Amino acid sequence: MLEGETVHQEVRQWFRETARELPWRGDCPPWGVLVSEIMLQQTPVVRVRPIWEEWMARWPSPAALAAAPPAEVLRAWGRLGYPRRALRLHAAAAQIVERHDGAVPDTFDELLALPGIGTYTGAAVAAFAFGRRETVVDTNIRRVHARLVIGQALPSPSLTAAEMALAAELLPEDPAESVEWNAGVMELGALVCTARSPKCGLCPVVEQCAWIAAGQPEPAYVPKGQPWAGTDRQVRGAVMAVLRAADSPVQAELLWSPAVELTADASHTGHPGEVAAALDRLHGLNTHAPQLQRALSGLVGDGLAQLSEAGYHLPH
Template sequence: MQEIHRQINDWYSANARDLPWRRPGVTGWAVMVSEFMLQQTPVVRVQPVWEEWMRRWPRPQDLAAEPLSEALKAWGRLGYPRRAMRLHAAAIEITTEYNGIVPETEERLRTLPGVGEYTAAAIACFAYGQRTVVVDTNIRRVHARLFGAMALPEPNPRASEFARARQVQPEDTETANRWNISVMELGALICTARSPQCEACPVFEHCAWIKAGQPAPHYVPKGQAWKGTDRQVRGAIMAVLREHEEPVRRETFLADLARQEHAKFVALGKLEAPLEQRERALAGLLRDGLTIDDAAGVRLPS
């Protein structure tokens, strides 16, 4: 195990991407924002939004002072806008309960809106050097192949995976923290889900999956649908509201969108979403607190 630790950590030192939230001196808030944005969203889409976000709101109290609508607008097309809502709520709590400083421990981090087991462990480790066990999708996949001889991890995380992650982690805290990010990066760049570059892997000779003959996955991964889904329609409605300072009458979303001239309405119309789907998408956005529908019309929450 010590040899595996050394090889993967050395590989990371030589091959890690230069991402702004990994640079020396970044704040806990900078790391926290990156972890929220990176949930189910690739780095290439996150980085420009993160950079603009940190320019505008370099501290939690800066975001907390703004209405939620501004956070939702700045979130742009990252998707899953409830993350923006929860990050805004977390900024308020950090400002009021922690004097504007992101907590350092997993226990306290988990009390914040939108912060689960993984996010708490990642922030504590990457921002504050706390000894934690970080387990994301990339790490689960590397562990499944390297130690479990499986092409892919189970569809849903299991307790046994977290137990294995604790078992294989280096004893030294500094080495363990580097291991967390190194394995994650290996999964993102080399040990990918669809096209692993095994010939470039620093632990090729140790990999249980390679030794087993690279058996096929024991299930067929199901990609998350987007085209034609309620999520796509919700995103198109949010895009309209981000572009309008004034509320939009509910009837406008439910009418014949082909007559609308605004580019965002045209984009929504091109989806050809039936009336009942647009009604369902609007109802979901209202239920989630991402929009408000009052006498003036539909708008982002203030």
């Protein structure tokens, strides 16, 4: 059995001494924490940080983002991926203004009621923005718990009720300590207890690790990374790059055929070079017609694009 208090102290001390200086930590306002948590979903810190900083300079409050046109929100999202997150964040900002007088709500239940906010994000914002005692469980935390307590190389492929129960059991009673514990375990998983090459020699609780004690057994399954090349996601991303670069609707013919030239009257004022380059990248995928149609229909269905008589464009 783990010596809970000792493990808590050692992880929290390690976090205080080695944690990365990230702009959404420390004195960051709750809105900045919420934006960071949405952006960090399935996206590494190195890609998020510059976009987060641009967003916070441009839209420092929910009211500022809520007043922005959806097209500008999607353009500012850039290449973070999963752009529906941008629209959900936009919708959440509008609801915060409408129902909470422009202030990010400070309880898990109120956060969970916002568009696009799931159980992880609600718990993380409540903990890291407001100091609430909440059970925060992300991929990094799951992996640390699996090794440290269960003795498994990796957690199960999908989050289980048993994992949530374990995380709740490990959570310190004191709210301030629970927040630091959540952040510390998450940081430990991100920097030391990594999936592929764990740096066990740097771990503050290596002597209590059940996985080490068991001889570091191999994982029960081989994790499969998400494919990208040739997928619908890649095609959708390429189409979105074209629409973000364009200031006016893009004729459907331009998306379908590299033989159609980008003429002067269809140069999409302001970014003709960017539009042409984005079109070249899209055509370079050599996408077959059904896949491109599926991507276009999906983008329209998800509210990320609109189709008018003039062509495809970002939502107004």
